[in-house]
Amino acid sequence: MKNKNENIITSHEDLQREIAEHKRVEALKAAKAEDEKNKSNAIIEAIGDGIIIQDTDFKIIYQNQVQNDLHGDHVGEYCYKAYESRDSICEGCPIELTFRDGKIHKAERSVITDTGTFYFELTGSPLRDSTGKIIAGVKVVRDITEIRRNEKALQESEKRYRSLFETMLQGVVYQDAEGKIISANPASEKILGLTIDQMQGRTSADPRWKAIHEDGRDFPGETHPSMVALRTGKEVNNVVMGVFNPREEKYCWINIHAVPQFRSGENKPYQVYTIFDDVTERKRAEEELREGERFLESVFASIQDGIGIIDKDMNILRVNPTAERWYPYAVPLVGKKCYEAYHRRRERCEVCPAWKTLKTGESAYKVVTKHGQGGKEVGWLEIYSFPMIDTATGEMKGAIEYVRDITERKRVEKEKDRLLKAIDNTTDGITIADEKDRYIYVNAAYAKIFGYLQEEFIGETWRKITPPELIAPTEKELTRTLHNKDFGTFRGEVPGLRKDGTIIPTEVQGTTLWDGDGNYLGHICVVRDIAERKQMEETLRLFSEAVENAPDSVQIVDLNGHIIYSNKATEEIYGFSPEEFRGKHVNELNADPEFAGKIILPAIKESGRWVGELTVKHKDGSTFPIWLNASMVKNSKNEPIAMMGIIHDITERKRAEEDIKKYAKELEESNRMKELFIDIMHHDLINPLTAASGFIELLKEDEIQSRKRIYLETIEKNLVKMLELMDSATKLSKLESSKSIELMAMDLEKVINEVIGNLSHLAADAGMKIENKINMSMPARANKIIEEVFTNIISNAIKYASSGKRIVLECEERKGCWNIRVTDFGEGIKDRDKTVIFGRFRRMAKKGVKGSGLGLAIAGKIMKLHNGRIWVEDNPEGGAVFIVEIPKLESLYQHH
Structure with missing residues (x-):
């Protein structure tokens, strides 16, 4: 019995321990479950999307706080009643579809409020028990309003930029990594003369382009800018190339900019785009923003990020x-x-x-x-x-x-920035305007054309750059074209108003943007400043007119000597019409048929010029002399492209030269006779006159009667006058025949002092005073004959300006020369006489004063031989100032 009780007690204790252990395990499980619940709640609250859990009857059994904040707490309600005010399940309900097939389903809903339309993405996924049975549905509610708005804006933007690409004046071509063309805009089709279907698949190395350099050399395909850009990975800019346009059957020249394109993280281009010719905007493509939203089967796994x-x-x-x-x-x-x-x-x-x-x-x-x-x-x-x-x-x-x-x-975004940068760096102005024609985008080139900053245009309209008197007609024209859905474009030359008020000519092309319902959204405008082009056209027209109507003959030949242009004067000289000239070789027009080919053309090609006289043939067969000034014509690269000759008919000149030679011979004989006469006058007349003067002096000494003495003195004065005249004429003749004289170093101050000393008695007799204010050395290279200059000026002042009572001499040092001023205070010299007095036999008229009229002519010739000059000015105080200018001798210069 005791053992039995002990066994019962032991069993009871074991049971108690098992119960305690079971409770402990259950408590641990509950704590772990609570911890997992807390973690899940934290995750759900941190996600940022609304979360709804519905039972299989579509009754809401859970909402997270985000959903409560967005749409209110509806736990315990049926979803279709709570959110849609319906009595039955919504069509396309993702939860219903999930309950049907156990898969994840999505749907989109829009809600219209006072503040606008909001869009939500609903994702339904099944919630299963441990046996796999669906016991509820999880709905993730994501606000995608901003995404939809961005998508709509992106679509509108793409439509605008697609239109811009299609209306660009410059050609744009895209090529893949192998150089094959994959796309091109209409401008490139027009420029290259090919459709896009014809271009696609071609590479820049295709010989069908027939590409050439500016000088006509072939342009190898492997050196094409796009191929170089693909090969090197670097941009290639400003390459000029000629390509054959099969549509127009002629070459067109394009300026190419090639830009290689890289994918992120790669260093080898995957494609290249080229911009060329007059297009200011290239295709702008912006791919729609793609965000794949994948959601997992559970709340946590429903998020695709x-x-x-x-x-x-x-x-x-x-x-x-x-x-x-x-x-x-x-x-x-x-x-x-x-x-x-x-x-x-x-x-x-x-x-x-x-x-x-x-x-x-x-x-x-x-x-x-x-x-x-x-x-x-x-x-x-x-x-x-x-x-x-x-x-x-x-x-x-x-x-x-x-x-x-x-x-x-x-x-x-990078592609968008790249395209905007390309547009902003084009040379043509580009604008985008809204439905009220207000600028929403203006590139730098457009602002520069009109002298504004880019930001100064935003919100303004085209009226800002339109002359006031043209606003009304422009509005009428835009109503007919740009704002007309059946027309939709505008193109033409329009005067533009710059910020500084100046008017410039511009070329404008506008294209309208419409939405799907035909509503006007705005327009894209491309503007080009054509002032320089207009000026060049006018300059070219004026130049052509000037050449065509030039008085001298103008002829242009190719590098082989064949005539390609002749003006009207050429026709008048030769008798041939321009059509008859064209194609002729210049040898055909010369009297010597080989002279041009052997002499003139080689000389021009070697030195760039040939000038000379030659004999040519008239259409009627006669010959006549011409003067030809021929030179090489080069292009902007300094390459010879043609030769031009200016031709002057010198028939009359040749006749005149013969007449001049004849006259020169006669003049030479006349001068010889003049010199002979002067020699005879000097040697054969001076001696008798000198003897006569001596006899008069003797007669005066013996004559007592005063009347006879007066007669003798009169005779003596006239003899002296004749001697002076003969002496002056001899001096002037010798000076005029001299081309140079011997010069030596001398001090002009000493020369002037000596002259003053020689003339002081004459001044005193006339009641005059000579004031010498020259107190410095004046070194110069001169001849002793220089004294004649100062003697003549001072003696003239004594003769003609004695009423002034004084003569003043001053010196002024100038750069490289001395200016000696001789001032009198007499009646002065009239302006009309200030130059003529230096001519032969020219003198001031004064009663009682005698003279030959050769003194100042001699002085002028002397100064010319000294590389100096002499002139006269007015004295502000009355009288005249004679100024003598003579070069300095710097090495002898020193102050007293």
Whole structure:
């Protein structure tokens, strides 16, 4: 009995222990379940999307806080009544479809409010029990309003830029990595004379382009800018090329800019685009932003963006399948440091948003590069980091990283920026206007054309750059063309009003943008400043008119000597019409048929010019002399392209030359006779006159009667006058026949002092005073004959200006010369006489004053032989100022 009781007691104790152990295990399970629940709640609240759980009767049994904030708490209600005010399940309900086939389904709903239309993406997924039976449905509600708005804006933008690409004045061609053309705009079709179907598949090396350099040499295909850009990976700019346009059957010249294109992380171009000719805008293509939203079967897995949960030490606790797909080379991710798994780094990233969240407890955002295997950059990620809070304790357990791959968006943005940059760097002005014709985009070239800053145009209309008197007619024309859906374009030359008020000629092409309903959205306008072109056209016209109507003959020949142009004067000289001239060789027009080919043409090609006289043939067979001035014509690259000759008929000149030779011979004989006469006069007349003068002096001494003495003095004065005249005439004759005289170093101050000393008694007799204010040495190279100049000027002042009572001499030092000023205070010299007094036999008329009229002529000739000059000016105080200018001798210069 005792043993039995002991066994019962033992069994009871064992049972008690089992019950206690069972309770302990149940308590642990409950605690673990509560912990898992808290974690799940934290994850759900951090996701940022609305979460709804519905039972199989579509009754709402759970909503997270995000859903409550967005649409209110409707737990216990039927979803179709709560959100759609319906009595039955909505058509296309993703939860209903999930209940049917057990798969994930999506739907989209729009809600119209007072503030606009909002769009939501609904994702339904099944919730199963342990046996796999569907017991509820999970609905993820994501606000995609901003995405839809961006998509709509992107579509409108793409439509605008597609129209811009189609209306560009410059040609745009895209080629793949092998150089094959893959697309081209209408401008390129027009410029190249080929349709896009004809161009596609061609490379720049295709011989059918018949590409040539400016000088006519072949342009090898491998050196085409696009092929060079593909080969080197560098831009090639401003290459001029001629290509054959089969539509117009002629060459056209294009200026090419080739730009290689790279994919992110690659260093070899995958394509190249070229811009050429007069297009200012190239095709702008922006691919629609693609964000694939994939959701997992559960609430956590429904998010198609990468989700990762890390602890405070940045260890990965959990990731969704999307994150694992992004980093397959690092799987398994759980247990690793986030920077090791995602970025292949050994230390924390400097820009990590999760680190900021762990430090501050606040959400963070950052765009970072996405790394692939080996740490290679493969794209871009947009990271949102949220604190993971334990709802039971309020303690932060770690951080949740919500990651989106924005590589495609970045690529589109980069493509957009690239296209805008290309448009902004074109030489033609480009604008985009809204439905009220207000500018919403203006490139730099457009602003420069009209003298404004780009920002000064935004919000303005075309009226800002239109002359006031043209606004009304322009509005009428735009109504007929640009604003007319049946027309939709405008093209023409329009006067433009610059900011400074000047009017410039412009070439305008506008294209309208319409929406799908035919509503006017705005327009794209391409403007080109054609002032320089207009000016060049006018200059060319004037030049052509000037050449055609030039009094001298103008002829242009090719490098082989065949005539390609002759003006009207050429026809008058030769008798041939321009049509008869064209194609003739210049040898055919010369009396010597080989002279041009052997002498003139080779000389022009060698030295660039030939000038000379030759004999040519008239159409009637007669010959006549011409003077030819021929030169080489070169292009902008300094390359010879033709030869031009200016021809002057010198028949009359030749006759005149013969007459001149005859006259020169007669003049030479006349001068010889003049010199003979002067020699006879000097030798045969001076001696008798001198003897007569001596006898008169003797008779005066013996004559007592005053009347007879007066007669004798009169005879004596006339004899002296004749001697002076003969002496002056002899001097002037010798000076005029002299081309140079011997010069030596001398001080002009001493020369002047000596002259003053010689003439002081004459001044005193006339009641005049000579004031010499020259007190400095004046070294110069001169001849002793220079004394004649100062003697003549001072003696003239004594004769003609005695009423002034004084004569003043001054010196002024100038650069390289001396200016000696002789000032009198007499009656002065009239302006009409200031030049003629230096001629022969010219003198001032004054009663009682005798003279030959040769003195100043001799002085002028002497100064010319000294490389100096002499002239007369007015004395402000009355009288005249004679100025003698003579070169200095610097080496002898010194002050007293």
